[in-house]
Structures are given as structure tokens and as C-alpha cells.
Amino acid sequence: MVSDEGEALGEVLAAGIEVDGADRLVRHIVQEQGLLIQGGVIRTPGMPIESTPLGVLLVANTARDVAHWLYDHKKVKRGRDFREMLADYLQTTFSKQVAQTEIVGMSTKPHKFANVVSFANGRKLILDPVAKEASSINARVVANLDVKARHDPSLIQRIIYDDTESWSASDLNLLQVGADVVPFSEARNVIRRLADKELAA
Known part of the structure; x- marks a missing residue:
């Protein structure tokens, strides 16, 4: 299994983007790539060890797409940052x-x-x-x-x-x-x- 360890969502939150129910919001993007998301962590299903390099690339690209989608669709929190x-x-x-x-x-x-x-x-x-x-x-x-x-x-x-x-x-x-x-x-x-x-x- 390969995961982004929550970095895509973490990066968006660190930029001050307000995200509630992230899993639900971006599940359509993740599922299109055959991946899973739980607790903000994007990951592959179980996979053979020889497929790991492909899994790493797929997770990285999907994490990038998720971050971009959230930047485009969610608002920055107001107030002191x-x-x-x-x-x-x-x-x-x-x-x-x-x-x-x-x-x-x-x-x-x-x-x-x-x-x-x-x-x-x-x-x-x-x-x-x-x-x-x-x-x-x-x-x-x-x-x-x-x-x-x-x-x-x-x-x-x-x-x-x-x-x-x-x-x-x-x-x-x-x-x-x-x-x-x-x-x-x-x-x-x-x-x-x-x-x-x-x-x-």
C-alpha cells in the first residue's frame, strides 16, 4: 500500500483553506484513479510489491489534483492567520x-x-x-x-x-x-x- 500520509490535505490546511468533510468533497477525484481516501489520507488498495513505483506516481499525481481542486473550490479562512x-x-x-x-x-x-x-x-x-x-x-x-x-x-x-x-x-x-x-x-x-x-x- 502507498499513501500520501495526509500531505495533500495538510498542505491545503496550512495555506489557510477552510475544509470541512474533505473525504466527501474530493472522493470523486480519488475514486476516478482507483484510489481510496480516509481521514484525509489518499492511498492505494492492496497491491503487489512490483506495482509500488506506479502506486507512488499515481498517489502523488492524485494528491496534487486534490490540492488544486480544494484551492480552486474552497475559501481561505477569514481573520488572523x-x-x-x-x-x-x-x-x-x-x-x-x-x-x-x-x-x-x-x-x-x-x-x-x-x-x-x-x-x-x-x-x-x-x-x-x-x-x-x-x-x-x-x-x-x-x-x-x-x-x-x-x-x-x-x-x-x-x-x-x-x-x-x-x-x-x-x-x-x-x-x-x-x-x-x-x-x-x-x-x-x-x-x-x-x-x-x-x-x-
């Missing part, structure tokens, strides 16, 4: 040093990160915002955990969450499995300390 505020702050502070970047994990799967700051010493600071939604939480944990498993000393990972919302201890503990967790209210100070350390290196 800490992810936008984080991106604006990073753009102002680091300018061309910050960009959306794909980083390959231990599994050899590439993962998208919205905010990656590159330093002159070759190190990269991943600042990964997460929405208070199960699919977003799972997707960001999986992506960060896969990258962390590389044990690459040039990568610094932080997951940023909006602490104006009420988070359960279990969700925060789950995020911590992926990477060190930073509340948005403290993000500027933490980012500045990390950046100063790299600039001094």
Missing part, C-alpha cells in the same frame, strides 16, 4: 534567504516546507507552521520526522503553532515528535537567537 504573519516576518527579516523548499527525507520522499531560511555557512533553518487540524498535524509530523531521520547536522527544524488557540497536551506532544515546537508568540525571539547563532558561526 499566523502563518501569513510568520511568512511576512521572515520575508522582511531574511528577504531572499527564505523560500519554500522541498527537502528529501530518509525515505527518499521529498517534503514541502513553506519557510526555509538558508545561511551562508550552508545550514538551513526549517520553520514549519502547523494548523490546529488533525490532517495538518499528522502531515507536518510525518514530514519533519522523515527529514529528522536523516540526522543531517546542516538542518535545523522547528514547528510553529498558533498559541492563541487551545491546543491539547497530546497534540503538542505529537508535534514534538517531529521537531522542537515553538509557540507563535515566542517565534520572533527564537528565530532571532537561532539566526544570530548561525551568522556568528
